[in-house]
Amino acid sequence: MSATATSNVLAPHTRVLVASADSGLRERLMRDPRYAGAWCEEVAGGAHALARLGEVRCDSVLLDRYLPDLDAAEVAELIRKRYPLVSVEWVDSRMAHAEAHEAEIGQEQESAKNLFVSRDSAAVGGAMTEGPARHAAAAQTPASAAFPAAQTRPALREAGVLGELVGEGPSMQQVYALARMVAGRDTTVLILGETGTGKELLAQGIHALSARAKQSCMVVNCAAIPEALLESELFGHARGAFTGAVQSRLGRIHMAQGGTLFLDEIGDLPLSMQGKLLRFLQNGEVQRLGSSEVHRVDVRVVCATNVSLLEMVKAKTFRQDLYYRLAVFPIVMPPLRMRTEDIPALARYFLAALSADMNVAERIVGGDALESLKSQHWPGNVRELQHAVERAFILAGNDVELRVEHFRSFAEMNSETDQ
Numbered sequence: 001m002s003a004t005a006t007s008n009v010l011a012p013h014t015r016v017l018v019a020s021a022d023s024g025l026r027e028r029l030m031r032d033p034r035y036a037g038a039w040c041e042e043v044a045g046g047a048h049a050l051a052r053l054g055e056v057r058c059d060s061v062l063l064d065r066y067l068p069d070l071d072a073a074e075v076a077e078l079i080r081k082r083y084p085l086v087s088v089e090w091v092d093s094r095m096a097h098a099e100a101h102e103a104e105i106g107q108e109q110e111s112a113k114n115l116f117v118s119r120d121s122a123a124v125g126g127a128m129t130e131g132p133a134r135h136a137a138a139a140q141t142p143a144s145a146a147f148p149a150a151q152t153r154p155a156l157r158e159a160g161v162l163g164e165l166v167g168e169g170p171s172m173q174q175v176y177a178l179a180r181m182v183a184g185r186d187t188t189v190l191i192l193g194e195t196g197t198g199k200e201l202l203a204q205g206i207h208a209l210s211a212r213a214k215q216s217c218m219v220v221n222c223a224a225i226p227e228a229l230l231e232s233e234l235f236g237h238a239r240g241a242f243t244g245a246v247q248s249r250l251g252r253i254h255m256a257q258g259g260t261l262f263l264d265e266i267g268d269l270p271l272s273m274q275g276k277l278l279r280f281l282q283n284g285e286v287q288r289l290g291s292s293e294v295h296r297v298d299v300r301v302v303c304a305t306n307v308s309l310l311e312m313v314k315a316k317t318f319r320q321d322l323y324y325r326l327a328v329f330p331i332v333m334p335p336l337r338m339r340t341e342d343i344p345a346l347a348r349y350f351l352a353a354l355s356a357d358m359n360v361a362e363r364i365v366g367g368d369a370l371e372s373l374k375s376q377h378w379p380g381n382v383r384e385l386q387h388a389v390e391r392a393f394i395l396a397g398n399d400v401e402l403r404v405e406h407f408r409s410f411a412e413m414n415s416e417t418d419q
Helices: 003-007 023-031 046-053 072-082 093-104 132-139 170-183 199-208 227-235 271-283 309-314 320-326 340-358 367-374 381-395 404-418
Strands: 015-019 039-043 060-064 087-091 189-192 217-221 260-264 285-287 294-296 300-305 329-332
Touching: 015 023, 015 046, 023 039, 039 046, 046 060, 046 072, 046 294, 060 072, 072 087, 170 199, 170 329, 189 199, 199 217, 199 260, 199 300, 227 271, 271 285, 271 320, 309 320, 340 367, 340 381, 367 381, 367 404, 381 404
Parallel strands: 015 039, 015 060, 060 087, 189 300, 189 329, 217 260, 260 300
Antiparallel strands: 285 294
């Protein structure tokens, strides 16, 4: 045994995951003296490694630079983000083959057998630490620390607000109450509401209150992605699946492993994709475009729409079985015209943010201006109010108080639109 190998022997009970399609390399690694006493498991590719990390606690991953299914650097980056306490070490199957050939012609094995293992911390964002101290610390780390999804859920807010949502009127209090009820479960949530009401903020708030808060909340706008690319975006693709697919890629569903997938504008999902999404919701399995392999993924789904899915079901443009899968727990975001009592708080919130960005004294909205804002229809909802406040902030110049005339241009435009 070489001095290098002796100095890097892992602590007892360390859990090591080896990801490589090269069975010979995996066998050599399993015989390496450093892993004596360690719990070791082998997987053939990057997708299998990510799936396995979501199921069991691991302290270290030996990742082949030449994976058969995914880009190794992308897999390493995902591991670094999701499991910051899991060390990643590169293994080089091509170098290992070269060394094995040299050994066959009589060259020294002992000094070479560890050279195909590299702790190149820069390659994965500096998340790795070398030496036995790192492994000893990892071996003593409980599963909840190694896998943030298992950590204690963040304390629920008591102030009546959720995440970045603003408003304490009765309609928003009902939204907060429903969000708190469902946040701790894996129930699929369907958020309904007009454009600009804050549906994405509600989805992020539900994620932040859940046990999945330490994992990703992946956002997919179904209306913004061309139909031809949507399957690859959601489910990923294998190398060579279509023209231009020069390397395998993970889909958004797989990248949300352990976290939340937010599907915005779900009503714009093409019929051709609705069946595939339904199968994923039913069995939790993902099959990448151009691949025969199926992977189980643990993801909580939250959807949002500004259209009536039931009307789409009647028009046969949205699958009824998918609708009932999505609408397990609906939450309606009220339009701004139905919650005018929240307009003062929203205006103050937007003004405070603008004042901070411009590094000026905080502006206020005069009483007459607030009454004017509360009397308007706001077809664009909270987003329109935000733009109105920003415009008035600019028009007010150095004035500390925003008056009715600073908002008048918006009132005039709204009246013209209503006519």
